[in-house]
Amino acid sequence: xxxxxxxxxxxxxxxxxxxxxxxxxxxxxxxxxxxxxxxxxxxxxxxxxxxxxxxxxxxxxxxxxxxxxxxxxxxxxxxxxxxxxxxxxxxxxxxxxxxxxxxxxxxxxxxxxxxxxxxxxxxxxxxxxxxxxxxxxxxxxxxxxxxxxxxxxxxxxxxxxxxxxxxxxxxxxxxxxxxxxxxxxxxxxxxxxxxxxxxxxxxxxxxxxxxxxxxxxxxxxxxxxxxxxxxxxxxxxxxxxxxxxxxxxxxxxxxxxxxxxxxx
Numbered sequence: 001x002x003x004x005x006x007x008x009x010x011x012x013x014x015x016x017x018x019x020x021x022x023x024x025x026x027x028x029x030x031x032x033x034x035x036x037x038x039x040x041x042x043x044x045x046x047x048x049x050x051x052x053x054x055x056x057x058x059x060x061x062x063x064x065x066x067x068x069x070x071x072x073x074x075x076x077x078x079x080x081x082x083x084x085x086x087x088x089x090x091x092x093x094x095x096x097x098x099x100x101x102x103x104x105x106x107x108x109x110x111x112x113x114x115x116x117x118x119x120x121x122x123x124x125x126x127x128x129x130x131x132x133x134x135x136x137x138x139x140x141x142x143x144x145x146x147x148x149x150x151x152x153x154x155x156x157x158x159x160x161x162x163x164x165x166x167x168x169x170x171x172x173x174x175x176x177x178x179x180x181x182x183x184x185x186x187x188x189x190x191x192x193x194x195x196x197x198x199x200x201x202x203x204x205x206x207x208x209x210x211x212x213x214x215x216x217x218x219x220x221x222x223x224x225x226x227x228x229x230x231x232x233x234x235x236x237x238x239x240x241x242x243x244x245x246x247x248x249x250x251x252x253x254x255x256x257x258x259x260x261x262x263x264x
Contacts, residue, residue, distance in 0.1 A: 060196065060197055060222075061126055061127075061197055061222040061223050062126070062127065063124050063125050063126055064125045064126070064127065064137050065125070066125065066139065068125070068137050069125060069137050069138060069139055069205060070136040070137045070138065072136070073128070073136045073137075073138045073204065073205070073213070074130075074134060074136055075212030075213050076130060076132075076226065077167075077169075077184075077227075077231065078167035078169060078184065078231065078232070079211070079212045080211050080212065081166045081167040081168070081232055082167075083166065083168075085166075086166050086232070090211060090215070094113050094215065094216040095112070095113075095114070096112075097112065097113050097216050097217070097234065098110045098111065098112060098234065099111045099112075099113075099116060099200070099217055099233065099234060099235070099236070100234065100235045100236070101148060101149070101152045101235075101236045101238070102235070102236075102237060102238070103158075103162075103236075103237040103238035103239050104154060104155035104157065104158040104238045104239060104240060105149075105152040105153055105154055105155065105158075105238050106152070106153030106154075106155070107151070107152050107153050108152070109148070109151065109152050111148075113202060113216045113217065116142075116143050116200065116202060116217070117202060119143045119147065119148075120143065120144070120147060121141055121142060121143055122141070122142065122143075122144050122196070122197070122199055123139060123140070123141040124139070124140055124197055124199070124220075124222070125137060125138070125139045125140075126138070126140065126197065126220070126222045128226050128229070129225055129226060129264055130225065130226040130227075131225050131226060131227055131258070131262070138204055138205055139204065139205050139206065140199065140201045140203070140204060140220050141199075141201060141202065141203035141204075141206075142199035142200045142201035142202050142203070142217075142220065143199060143200050143202075144196065144198065144199055145161070145193050145194070145198045145199060145200055145219075145236075146193065146194040146195075146196075146198070148200065148236070149161070149190075149193060149194065149236075149238070152238070154190070154238050155238070157240050158190065158238045158239065158240060159189060159190065159239070159240045159241070160187050160188065160189055160190070160238070160239050160240070160241075160242065160250070161187060161188055161189075161190065161193040161236055161237070161238055162185060162186075162187040162236070162237040162238075162239055162242070162245060162250070163185060163186045163187065163188075163219050163230040163233050163235075163236055164183070164185050164233070164234060164235035164236075164237060165183065165184040165185055165186075165230050165231060165232045165233055165234065166232035166234055167183075167184045167231065167232050168182065168183050168184070169182060169184055169252065182246065182247075182252055182255070183246070183252075184230065184231075184232075184252045185230065185245070185246060185251060185252055186219065186227075186228055186229075186230040186250075186251045186252070187242065187250040187251055187260070188221055188224070188228070192221050192223065192224065193221075195221070195222075195223065197220070197221075197222040197223070198219075198220065198221045198222070199219075199220050200217050200218070200219060200220075200233065201214075201217070201218050201219070201220045202216060202217055213231070214230075214231025214232055214233075215232075217232070217233045217234075218230060218231040218232065218233055219231075219233055223263055223264065224262045224263055224264065225262035225263075225264060227251075227253050227258065227262065228251070228262050
């Protein structure tokens, strides 16, 4: 398959999901009827089955040459968590930031950013596709999530990785719109968690992440839309169910009507 055909397919799928995202956003201003919810869930299931059927489990999202890196990589959503705790950590260059890995694991972990930077890393130049319809290409460096999960020893009944974040979206326009309050979180199943391009990133375009782009740690799961790329990650919870976690749908936006599976 030619690169041109790959790009065309990916662009078409991204455009389709952008339209779906707008539809969900508009629907959130109304009452989502059970019938509408069933339509959205059916579309999500079809998307997941189609991607998992057409793509091999380890097939990579397209990676680009350095010459294609976007001159500006838009920072979207929360631009600064704005809490006293986060501000203090940022002022101290995130020396005290910890990434906790717990839940259904044999060996719960708590790692500093310095420790994470010493682990085997992956660098990839990929395209970020936002549900709002824009894209940008950036170079990301981080530790493969699968490496961390293997070290933690996930339990046989584990199904999902849930990414808890430091930002609370409290309805301010600068933090993504007039959404209802809630701590940001995201999730993936273990297929995507162990994908080679799924990383806990700490650098963008050769420099440590800045605050608008999610410092000090953010998720990159390259075969998904942008809202899955959680920023300010401070905990990864391994679980067998979303029940009891926030709204129970596996993510901040998912709890408000977006598809949980946002594959492209």
